[in-house]
Structures are given as structure tokens and as C-alpha cells.
Amino acid sequence: MAFTRTAGRLGLLSCHLCNSLTKSAPGAHEGRCSRCGSHLRFRKPDSITRTWALLIASYILFIPANLLPIMHTNSLFGAQSDTILSGVVYLWASGSWHLAVIVFIASILVPSAKLVTLTFLVVSVQRRSTWDPLQRMNMYRILESVGRWSMLDIFVVAMLVALVHLQTLATIRAGAGAVAFGALVVVTMLAAMAFDPRLIWDPQWTRHE
Amino acid sequence: MRARSGRCCQRPRPPATSGSRITFGPSSKRNLLSRVPWSTEPDGASVGCGGEQDHMVTLPVIACHECDLLQRKIVLPPRGRARCRRCRAILYRDYPPGPDRALACAIAALVLFLIANAYPIVGLEVQGNRQTASLYDAVHTLWVEGREDVALLVGFTAMFTPAVEISLLISLLLPLKFNRATEGTVPILRFLQIVRPWSMTEVFLLGILVALAKLEHLARVEAGIALWAFGSLIPLLIVASMSFDPEDLWLNVSG
Numbered sequence A: 001m002a003f004t005r006t007a008g009r010l011g012l013l014s015c016h017l018c019n020s021l022t023k024s025a026p027g028a029h030e031g032r033c034s035r036c037g038s039h040l041r042f043r044k045p046d047s048i049t050r051t052w053a054l055l056i057a058s059y060i061l062f063i064p065a066n067l068l069p070i071m072h073t074n075s076l077f078g079a080q081s082d083t084i085l086s087g088v089v090y091l092w093a094s095g096s097w098h099l100a101v102i103v104f105i106a107s108i109l110v111p112s113a114k115l116v117t118l119t120f121l122v123v124s125v126q127r128r129s130t131w132d133p134l135q136r137m138n139m140y141r142i143l144e145s146v147g148r149w150s151m152l153d154i155f156v157v158a159m160l161v162a163l164v165h166l167q168t169l170a171t172i173r174a175g176a177g178a179v180a181f182g183a184l185v186v187v188t189m190l191a192a193m194a195f196d197p198r199l200i201w202d203p204q205w206t207r208h209e
Numbered sequence B: 001m002r003a004r005s006g007r008c009c010q011r012p013r014p015p016a017t018s019g020s021r022i023t024f025g026p027s028s029k030r031n032l033l034s035r036v037p038w039s040t041e042p043d044g045a046s047v048g049c050g051g052e053q054d055h056m057v058t059l060p061v062i063a064c065h066e067c068d069l070l071q072r073k074i075v076l077p078p079r080g081r082a083r084c085r086r087c088r089a090i091l092y093r094d095y096p097p098g099p100d101r102a103l104a105c106a107i108a109a110l111v112l113f114l115i116a117n118a119y120p121i122v123g124l125e126v127q128g129n130r131q132t133a134s135l136y137d138a139v140h141t142l143w144v145e146g147r148e149d150v151a152l153l154v155g156f157t158a159m160f161t162p163a164v165e166i167s168l169l170i171s172l173l174l175p176l177k178f179n180r181a182t183e184g185t186v187p188i189l190r191f192l193q194i195v196r197p198w199s200m201t202e203v204f205l206l207g208i209l210v211a212l213a214k215l216e217h218l219a220r221v222e223a224g225i226a227l228w229a230f231g232s233l234i235p236l237l238i239v240a241s242m243s244f245d246p247e248d249l250w251l252n253v254s255g
């Protein structure tokens, strides 16, 4: 079947940098691109193990990121600490529901959906599932393109801190939750990068054999 | 492989040059392809729709970088895109000729980036007390207040990586414009690929807007020059990185 002819199967290493194909030495698992000299491997090295490790780290970080306050406000009306969720609730209660929706999607929905989806993808790849690869591929594409938007809350806090700083009215300081949340975004992005989407398709051609 | 409105499935026509050597002569500039000697494969004689091949026929073949499927390259209609027929990933596009447009956008982006960093993003007025904040102020305040880690993260994703991305793009396109061969292309491209996912100017812009909206009922806020600079920087950077043909770069690699 011409449909399942992949570079890996024919012993060709495809270069992620210049897109050219290099024939690997027989039995070799890696090689060097004949055009740009990049170090090539058939699949990202230890993709599943590394994705798992980063995923578990993300699950752990998820807890402090959501429980610790990301922002402390000191004003004439007293001190207040906000977690991500209480920030969304405050926005909703104060009538800016459109902002509440944006922040909710970027800071709560996206990171949790990303963790669940990536876990599902890794498990499906580990079990060599052949269930709708295109669907799973699209999941991966969405989670990869959407992940960066979780950084939104960090930038909001950074701007608020800079603007409402040493003012007579109020001071805003970043809390420990901001560190955990920033780390969560970075680690989940690394997890998505460690995952090799070609693994989704690999069982396809072995089954067809 | 499918082009948007191009010829879809043709018989593979062997190119004029044959042999197992991988060639990128300047004569075939638009169709620069890496050539794979198919005949060395035991069952590599028929790719796609098959055909009668000579003993040492070389075919322009590309592997999808998202699903690894091998596909033959075809000539695209103007502004067309070739998608992987299995996973629908965009394999390559038809680019406007030459690096001019990309270079112009990258230089404009550089100017806007300098403006965006030099001027305040927003101003805030509370009880006659006026405060402005630039991107640097945001990073600096976080740092001073003992949140060095958050300061580093913001500085890295909103300031450092966009700066690196723009300057790498320019240093990639300038030699291309003047047809200078450089050895820098490969390391620059490699670095650009690493840096790009961490450059978050568009997320930062949304962050500014949310922060502004949050402060709106507390104080009078006004947008600064840098806000507009950030806003126009984003589309320019996208156009700059999408409107040059990466294949052109390989014509220029020396050695």
C-alpha cells in the first residue's frame, strides 16, 4: 500500500530543519542530515518517557498554581490575596463577564484540558491504539497552539504590578502562585514538545503490513 | 499530496538530472528539492500512483514532519499550499519570489520592537498621581519586589525571545537578499526553531489589555505608544516569518 509508506519505514531520516531526507546506515537509529548536518533521529528520543515525566511534573505543579495566591493587593480598604480562580470569580462578580471568560479559558480551561488531552495521547500511543489518528493529531495540534495563551495571567499580573506600584491608593505584588503557574505553563509546553506526533501514526502502518 | 487547486496525481516524471547525488543547483531554484535515490530501495519503485522508472531515477520526495508519510512534491499554484494527504499538515507553500517582503517586514518589526520597549505601554492616573509603565518597568518591579523568577519569565518571553527572533530573521534574510553565502544559516535556523515557541508577544498584548480593563473602574487609563507598537508588531512578525521560502536558504549555504 502506497498509503502507508513512511520515511521511517524506508530507513529515511527526515530533517526537522531543512526537510530533506537522508538515508540512514543499516541498523542505525540516528544519523546526520546530508544537507544541513543536523543530528537526526527517526523519532524524538525517549518521547514517551520524557512526556510522562514532564506531565507528572505538570500535575504536581497544577496544585500550587491553583491554590496559592498569584497576587496580593494592599489598598486603603485592606489587604486582599487572589488566586487564579478567585480572580475569575471577582471579575465575574464585578460585571466584566467577558474578561472573566477570557481569563477562565486561558488560565483554567486551557491548562487542565491540555494535561488531560496530552495524557490521553500518550496513553493511546503507548497502547499502540489505531483509533482515529487524524482526530488525535488534531487534538495534538490544538494543544500545541493553545498552550502559550496560558501565560496570559502572568503578563496581567506583571502589568498590574508595574502600574499599581507604590501608589497612594494601592500596591499590587505578585504572589507565590504566579511562580508555580508560570512554571506550570513552561513545563506543559515542554511536555507537548517532547511528544512526537508521528508516534500516533506509527501503529497504522504496522497494522497494514 | 494535494495542492489547493493544482494538479493532483500525476505520473511521476523523472527530472532531467539523475543519479544518487543530492543536488541543489541554482538552475532549479523554484523547485529545489532534495532528491532521494529510489532505486536503492527494494520496493521503492512505485511511489504514489506508480509509473515506469529508470534504474536510477530520482524523485522529489518529502516526508511529512508530523506523520512521516512520504509524498512527492508538486508544483503549486501561486499562493497555494501543499497539505499532507494523511494528516493534513501543511508541507510547504508557494512563496512570493525573493526575500524582499519578508526582509521589509522584519526590519519594520525591529523598529516597532525598539519603540515598544522604549516607550510606556500604559499610563494610569489616580487622584492626580500619574504613573506610566513600560515593559522594562514591569520586569524591573517584579525583580525589585523579590519575584525574580516571574521577572525572568516575563523578561524572557516578552522581551528577550522576540528580540532574538527578529534579529535572527534579519540576519537570515540579509545574506539572502544580497546573495551572500554564509555558514551562519544552519545555526541561525536551528536557534530560531528553538526560540520561536517562547516568543509570546501576542499573549503579552492580550495580557496588557486585560490588565487595562481590570484597572478601568479604579482609575483613568490611557494607552501609550508602545501599546500600538506591540499591536502592529505581531502581524508584521507573522508575515516576515511566513513569506520567505526556507528552501531558498539552502542555495546560499556555503560549504
Ligand SMILES: [Zn+2]
Residues within 6 Å of the ligand: B064, B065, B066, B067, B068, B069, B084, B085, B086, B087, B088, B089
Ligand atoms: Zn502528515
